Amino acid sequence: MKFDTPATSNPIDQLRVVGQPVDRIDGPLKTTGTAPYAYERHDVARDQAYGYVLGAGIGKGRVAAMDTAAAKAAPGVIAVVTTLDMPRLGKGEMNTAFLFGGAEIQHYHQAIAVVVAESFEQARDAAAMIRTRYVREPGRFDLAAEAPKAQLASADSGEGSGAPQEDRTGDFEGAFAQAAVTLDETYSTPDESHAMMEPHATIAAWEGEKLTVWTSSQMIAWGRRDLAKTLGIPAENVRFDSPYIGGGFGGKLFLRADAVLAALGAKAAGRSVKLALTRPLIANNTTHRPATIQRIRIGAGRDGRITAIAHESLSGDLPEGQPETAVSQTRLLYAGANRLTALRLAVLDLPEGNSMRAPGEAPGLMALEMAMDEMAERLGMDPIDFRIVNDTQVDPEHAERPFSQRQLVQCLRIGAERFGWNRRSATPGQRREGQWLVGLGMAAGFRNNLVMKSGARVRLHGNGAVTVETDMTDIGTGSYTIIAQTAAEMMGLPLEKVTVRLGDSDFPVSSGSGGQFGGNSSTAGVYAACVKLREAVARRLGFNSAEARFEGGQVRAGNRSVPLGQAAGEAGLTAEDQMEYGDLAERYQQSTFAGHFVEVAVHAATGETRVRRMLAVCAAGRILNPKSARSQVIGAMTMGVGAALMEELAVDKRHGFFVNHDLAGYEVPVHADIPHQEVIFLDETDPISSPMKAKGVGELGICGVGAAVANAVYNATGLRVRDYPITLDKLLDRLPELA
Numbered sequence: 005m006k007f008d009t010p011a012t013s014n015p016i017d018q019l020r021v022v023g024q025p026v027d028r029i030d031g032p033l034k035t036t037g038t039a040p041y042a043y044e045r046h047d048v049a050r051d052q053a054y055g056y057v058l059g060a061g062i063g064k065g066r067v068a069a070m071d072t073a074a075a076k077a078a079p080g081v082i083a084v085v086t087t088l089d090m091p092r093l094g095k096g097e098m099n100t101a102f103l104f105g106g107a108e109i110q111h112y113h114q115a116i117a118v119v120v121a122e123s124f125e126q127a128r129d130a131a132a133m134i135r136t137r138y139v140r141e142p143g144r145f146d147l148a149a150e151a152p153k154a155q156l157a158s159a160d161s162g163e164g165s166g167a168p169q170e171d172r173t174g175d176f177e178g179a180f181a182q183a184a185v186t187l188d189e190t191y192s193t194p195d196e197s198h199a200m201m202e203p204h205a206t207i208a209a210w211e212g213e214k215l216t217v218w219t220s221s222q223m224i225a226w227g228r229r230d231l232a233k234t235l236g237i238p239a240e241n242v243r244f245d246s247p248y249i250g251g252g253f254g255g256k257l258f259l260r261a262d263a264v265l266a267a268l269g270a271k272a273a274g275r276s277v278k279l280a281l282t283r284p285l286i287a288n289n290t291t292h293r294p295a296t297i298q299r300i301r302i303g304a305g306r307d308g309r310i311t312a313i314a315h316e317s318l319s320g321d322l323p324e325g326q327p328e329t330a331v332s333q334t335r336l337l338y339a340g341a342n343r344l345t346a347l348r349l350a351v352l353d354l355p356e357g358n359s360m361r362a363p364g365e366a367p368g369l370m371a372l373e374m375a376m377d378e379m380a381e382r383l384g385m386d387p388i389d390f391r392i393v394n395d396t397q398v399d400p401e402h403a404e405r406p407f408s409q410r411q412l413v414q415c416l417r418i419g420a421e422r423f424g425w426n427r428r429s430a431t432p433g434q435r436r437e438g439q440w441l442v443g444l445g446m447a448a449g450f451r452n453n454l455v456m457k458s459g460a461r462v463r464l465h466g467n468g469a470v471t472v473e474t475d476m477t478d479i480g481t482g483s484y485t486i487i488a489q490t491a492a493e494m495m496g497l498p499l500e501k502v503t504v505r506l507g508d509s510d511f512p513v514s515s516g517s518g519g520q521f522g523g524n525s526s527t528a529g530v531y532a533a534c535v536k537l538r539e540a541v542a543r544r545l546g547f548n549s550a551e552a553r554f555e556g557g558q559v560r561a562g563n564r565s566v567p568l569g570q571a572a573g574e575a576g577l578t579a580e581d582q583m584e585y586g587d588l589a590e591r592y593q594q595s596t597f598a599g600h601f602v603e604v605a606v607h608a609a610t611g612e613t614r615v616r617r618m619l620a621v622c623a624a625g626r627i628l629n630p631k632s633a634r635s636q637v638i639g640a641m642t643m644g645v646g647a648a649l650m651e652e653l654a655v656d657k658r659h660g661f662f663v664n665h666d667l668a669g670y671e672v673p674v675h676a677d678i679p680h681q682e683v684i685f686l687d688e689t690d691p692i693s694s695p696m697k698a699k700g701v702g703e704l705g706i707c708g709v710g711a712a713v714a715n716a717v718y719n720a721t722g723l724r725v726r727d728y729p730i731t732l733d734k735l736l737d738r739l740p741e742l743a
């Protein structure tokens with residue numbers, strides 16, 4: 005089915021099941037520990053041996069020699085495979101760093117060996133016996149030091165954000181020079197780690213030439229293709245299976261070393277092999293959100309109207325990598341006739357930088373929305389009014405291109421009222437409660453809405469139940485549930501009559517989970533398959549399909565009513581289709597919007613910042629399940645607090661690695677850090693987006709939060725910290741004396 009004209013009314017609009025805040029259908033499996041994650045799939049392959057991955061101990065150079073004699077002779081060891089045993093493997097289409105093979109070391113903790121043994125402890129023990137001799141080469145590990153050599157580079161995150169290397173509208177420099185009020189500031193964000201709960205893990209088994217991997221992946225079709233490409237085997241010989249995933253945040257979008265080394269280990273051992281990347285390996289072996297240095301210039305008239313806006317971002321990556329698309333939202337968020345964005349890339353020898361939840365917008369808004377707060381203060385305007393004055397209903401670079409829906413102003417107004425924004429003092433540092441300095445901050449949230457081709461198969465059984473199969477993944481987001489809701493709505497069934505099977509490359513290729521495109525895109529694919537199934541049912545029952553109504557497990561037309569299952573017969577009735585998209589995404593700018601509000605208290609003596617209250621007001625199309633959507637948004641808000649106040653991979657600039665490579669050293673918020681979170685969804689449908697009239701929401705929740713926290717810290721203390729995260733050492737010696 006092709007979606008190339010705006011949606012009109014369709015069965016989803018009934019909202020009997022879709023749009024209801026139903027519990028997750030996989031909830032009982034998760035809460036009873038019976039949803040098996042990749043490492044726990046003990047039943048899928050017989051005789052599973054344990055693999056242990058060894059990472060390189062240098063940041064750049066070559067492996068000169070590896071002595072594996074002791075490891076091979078160690079108790080329980082079945083096989084040892086080293087990177088010197090084979091030439092460099094192929095590279096998947098989505099990969100930047102090479103994953104295995106050959107002597108060259110591109111980054112610290114690049115995989116250099118896998119040891120397979122009867123037990124995990126034996127594999128780990130033997131891995132420690134491998135003696136590796138390296139030839140170290142000087143590496144480029146310091147982003148600021150490499151900045152002078154950085155080159156302009158365009159980028160597309162593949163997740164809805166992107167920008168040309170340089171993008172100009174009007175005459176930025178001229179308008180900025182003329183502006184009555186200006187700002188020119190530089191902001192920085194650190195390298196960050198996804199820090200998902202479930203580590204990267206894979207069980208691999210060969211049957212002749214056929215390889216099956218039970219793994220933890222957001223994107224089944226990409227993973228299958230890239231594993232085949234890496235190993236140099238046909239994609240048809242690879243099966244990828246990933247039904248339950250303990251978080252990904254972009255870290256599991258692409259093939260990683262766990263799947264490759266489980267496959268190589270299993271081949272060498274002649275046994276199925278299971279392995280997980282240990283927590284310390286994840287920070288340096290996989291990918292991370294790259295650090296940015298962002299310069300923002302804004303010029304405005306005294307009336308607060310922006311006349312000139314420029315956003316330039318620098319980030320680093322390995323050779324063949326891309327810059328972080330941190331300027332993406334600045335092309336679309338505010339009006340202004342004279343505009344400039346630029347992306348620069350410095351080549352670094354740190355581990356691969358890549359997508360992490362809302363790549364581009366998350367760090368980009370941390371800078372832009374702090375700059376907007378600073379600019380409002382210079383103009384003597386309320387920061388909400390300043391944003392409202394500069395709202396635009398069209399793409400500011402292409403005035404003929406409207407937004408499909410844009411309710412940013414409504415988000416900000418409703419948020420201001422519900423949060424009690426009028427209690428904020430415009431002068432910072434005014435509100436004290438004992439030793440605590442209290443402040444309010446806000447920011448706009450923005451994230452593009454991407455739609456992706458997505459397929460599904462639906463099968464009607466004789467008992468009137470339906471099974472949906474698609475390679476869509478549920479990374480903790482609620483995919484199982486919204487897919488079941490979609491099929492139930494379309495077929496006129498209660499939710500419990502629908503079974504959903506996900507994450508298997510034997511199923512039709514879906515959008516996968518990424519870029520907040522999964523919810524809307526995958527359900528649209530299920531919609532397409534259900535439309536086909538409805539037609540097939542109507543034909544079988546001799547109904548005119550335009551007239552047939554599907555409700556209460558019956559198919560009705562005129563005065564006839566037949567149980568749905570009757571159309572299935574003994575053999576069942578199957579339909580498969582995919583949703584594809586025309587050019588609506590080019591003709592209209594599709595984005596999602598939020599107003600983020602935060603109250604913080606900063607301790608006047610210690611500089612400790614505590615978030616007290618948070619509110620997100622979101623405009624993101626139809627909300628398919630308010631309960632799972634809220635869960636996505638509060639999770640993202642929590643991640644935004646982490647980015648603002650604590651998350652930072654500390655770079656060892658001499659040896660080129662991330663030092664705090666575990667959850668003791670890499671801090672993320674815990675429940676006690678987040679006392680009160682509220683989410684409001686505006687009542688919105690977006691018929692330009694898909695027949696579901698939904699949009700993405702899973703990343704909108706993080707977009708803008710970091711700046712809202714930073715702006716609240718400023719409002720509390722009068723101290724502006726432009727270098728994230730805002731840890732207490734950056735406030736401590738500047739805090740006001742308490743009387």
Ligand code: MOS
Nearest residue numbers: 254360361518519
């Ligand atoms: Mo993407 S960072 O997996 O949503």
